[in-house]
Amino acid sequence: MKYLTSTILKFTGVLIAMSSRYDVVVVGAGIAGSYLAYLLSRLGIDVLLVDMKPFERVGDKPCGDAIGKHHFDELGVEYPKGNELEGIVRGIDVYSPYEDVKYRVLGDGFEVNRIAFTQRFVRKAVDNGVTYLEKTHALRPIISRGKVVGVTLWRRGQGSWNVNSSLLVDATGLSRAIVRHLPSEWPVSEKLDAKDINIAYREVRVLRKPIEEPEILRIYINKDVAPGGYWWLFPYSLSDNVVNVGLGVQGGMGYPNPK
Ligand SMILES: Cc1cc2nc3c(=O)[nH]c(=O)nc-3n(C[C@H](O)[C@H](O)[C@H](O)COP(=O)(O)OP(=O)(O)OC[C@H]3O[C@@H](n4cnc5c(N)ncnc54)[C@H](O)[C@@H]3O)c2cc1C
Incomplete structure (x- = not known):
């Protein structure tokens, strides 16, 4: 109940504001992103965790488990x-x-069960104060003066909006949804063979x-x-x-x- 309540409040806050600032935005609530969000939340860091999947499907992936x-x-x-x-x-x-x-x-x-296991960390992160947005796509990083300063998000029915952050984490697995938009001369944007x-x-x-x-x-x-x-x-x-x-x-x- 605590989880649901805090999630709804967080959703409401973000959707009304449509633009905000966080210490860290983590894109991807698979096991890597969810666990990271949880660890950061334990340090009192202000985190936004987003994933294009609904909460019921976080962590789902063809895998040996x-x-x-x-x-x-x-x-x-x-x-x-x-x-x-x-x-x-x-x-x-x-x-x-x-x-x-x-x-x-x-x-x-x-x-x-990867879904239930990943949901554990999303729940714990939200309980610690992380803002979690399901069904939310990260479109691209925002780059200013040679630095990543945030991310553009998109949600059905809401359109797109910008979120600023000191740190942007690409935890989108193979899709590399953020990294592939970075300038090609940045070493981190190296293409996958x-x-x-x-x-x-x-x-x-x-x-x-x-x-x-x-x-x-x-x-x-x-x-x-x-x-x-x-x-x-x-x-x-x-x-x-x-x-x-x-x-x-x-x-x-x-x-x-x-x-
Ligand atoms: C065939 C196979 C078998 C495997 N077997 C094992 C095993 O037995 N044991 C083991 O430990 N590991 C196994 N692995 C590896 C394991 O599955 C991965 O290491 C792990 O899933 C990586 O987790 P992740 O959180 O980094 O990425 P993912 O699980 O891929 O999560 C990425 C998340 O990012 C989200 N996302 C992507 N793009 C966007 C976007 N633009 N906006 C918002 N959200 C986005 C996705 O919806 C997803 O939820 C296997 C992998 C494969 C392919």
């Missing part, structure tokens, strides 16, 4: 639980191209038969199925026979679309 337990220990972040948790991981089997060699790496981790991009497809499926050792993830390095990448089968051990299965194919090589 696997994460090692040690990351939580190192960052002091609470382990996923409840609806954030899809499975427990005890290790991973990596298969050679002909599947004649299998290498098992043991290590504890989790299969997470298509060969450094992996094109992925994945589904979450219910298998007809139980899977052996559901707490072991599987990676198959197979150049016919996934040239330049691999295909994976990651069971959600907390549900019966549910697996996250997908493949990633290297871009820029003319390989077929993985779907």
Whole structure:
């Protein structure tokens, strides 16, 4: 309730003002942007967090959903639980191209529900005073005298408006929504080589038969199925026979679309 109330108040404030100033604007409320907004909010920094997705979809992305337990220990972040948790991981089997060699790496981790996990940090950030705008697109950075001084935002029904900030963070993942508008002579705007991009497809499926050792993830390095990448089968051990299965194919090589 506190979350909803504060969100609505924040929405109202921004939409009426249509222009404001923040210490930091974070574009992208995926796991990186949401966690950063939360960390900054703990320092009392005035933050605006925006994402084009609705709150119900933040963090959503084709992904293996696997994460090692040690990351939580190192960052002091609470382990996923409840609806954030899809499975427990005890290790991973990596298969050679002909599947004649299998290498098992043991290590504890989790299969997470990325949406619920990311929402945790958006909620915590908002509780700490961050202004969060869902369904809001960052169009481009505002540049003045060779410096980024803010961002132009757009929202359906509201049009576009400018927000000034001391710092603008591009947490838009592969889309690099801010960085790609920067002057080409700035080192940070270096173009991505298509060969450094992996094109992925994945589904979450219910298998007809139980899977052996559901707490072991599987990676198959197979150049016919996934040239330049691999295909994976990651069971959600907390549900019966549910697996996250997908493949990633290297871009820029003319390989077929993985779907
Ligand atoms: C096939 C595949 C499998 C993977 N498997 C794993 C795994 O098992 N374990 C693991 O730890 N990692 C995995 N990863 C990596 C992981 O998914 C990424 O590292 C992680 O999602 C990056 O998070 P992010 O917040 O940086 O970006 P994203 O999750 O991409 O978030 C970017 C956000 O920016 C928003 N956005 C974009 N443009 C704009 C704009 N103009 N205005 C407003 N908002 C905008 C988007 O809506 C999105 O919410 C995998 C990746 C792929 C592709």
